[in-house]
Amino acid sequence: MPPHVTVVDHPLIKHKLTLMRRKETSTASFRRLLTEISMLLAYEALRDLKTRDEDIETPLMPMKAPVLDGKKLVLIAILRAGQGILDGMLQIVPSARVGHVGMYRDPKTHMAIEYFYKVPGDLSDRDVVVCDPMLATGNSAVAAIERVKESKPGSLKFVCLLACPEGIKNFHEVHPDVPIVTAAVDNKLNEHGYILPGLGDAGDRLFGTR
Ligand code: URA
Numbered sequence: 001m002p003p004h005v006t007v008v009d010h011p012l013i014k015h016k017l018t019l020m021r022r023k024e025t026s027t028a029s030f031r032r033l034l035t036e037i038s039m040l041l042a043y044e045a046l047r048d049l050k051t052r053d054e055d056i057e058t059p060l061m062p063m064k065a066p067v068l069d070g071k072k073l074v075l076i077a078i079l080r081a082g083q084g085i086l087d088g089m090l091q092i093v094p095s096a097r098v099g100h101v102g103m104y105r106d107p108k109t110h111m112a113i114e115y116f117y118k119v120p121g122d123l124s125d126r127d128v129v130v131c132d133p134m135l136a137t138g139n140s141a142v143a144a145i146e147r148v149k150e151s152k153p154g155s156l157k158f159v160c161l162l163a164c165p166e167g168i169k170n171f172h173e174v175h176p177d178v179p180i181v182t183a184a185v186d187n188k189l190n191e192h193g194y195i196l197p198g199l200g201d202a203g204d205r206l207f208g209t210r
Pocket of ligand 1: 081134136193194195196198199200201202203
């Protein structure tokens with residue numbers, strides 16, 4: 001695996017991802033599984049968060065105990081399927097601030113076209129995680145990260161469910177400094193920009209739109 005790509009290799013994630021891949025899996029199950037895997041991905045993606053010791057009292061005695069330090073984390077979902085990862089990660093860090101980037105893929109060129117951008121005001125000094133389930137061509141992720149970098153965040157990571165070699169290459173050619181955290185790396189892209197073997201269209205499966 002190239003540097004800066006973490007595949008979260010855990011039997012629970014593998015099992016849940018297999019359930020998500022199955023074509024007969026219902027929308028409700030797909031949604032629940034994406035939430036569950038995203039909670040587990042968050043655990044890995046957020047392991048660098050800083051802590052500071054705070055004075056507290058347990059029922060037995062005072063102690064210094066660690067709490068999250070610094071400005072609130074910012075989670076940014078690439079619409080629309082990124083919302084699924086966001087929902088899971090928010091269960092782990094409910095106090096995170098949230099941003100959205102709307103990108104659609106031009107069906108012919110597969111290039112990302114931005115139609116919406118709303119993120120918390122001051123990203124400097126903040127840890128920012130951009131999420132989207134599928135790192136396929138990588139074009140949406142590259143464009144979203146480019147946009148977020150304009151605000152000079154303190155740190156930046158990309159979290160996805162499935163990646164492929166083509167997407168990782170494209171992403172790291174433009175953003176070699178941004179680590180990717182994923183549940184798996186599949187074989188390749190097809191000519192329509194879908195990941196193989198993949199799980200189909202993540203947005204359609206998450207929202208039941210097809
Ligand atoms: N987007 C998806 O939803 N699925 C893919 O396989 C590729 C991009």
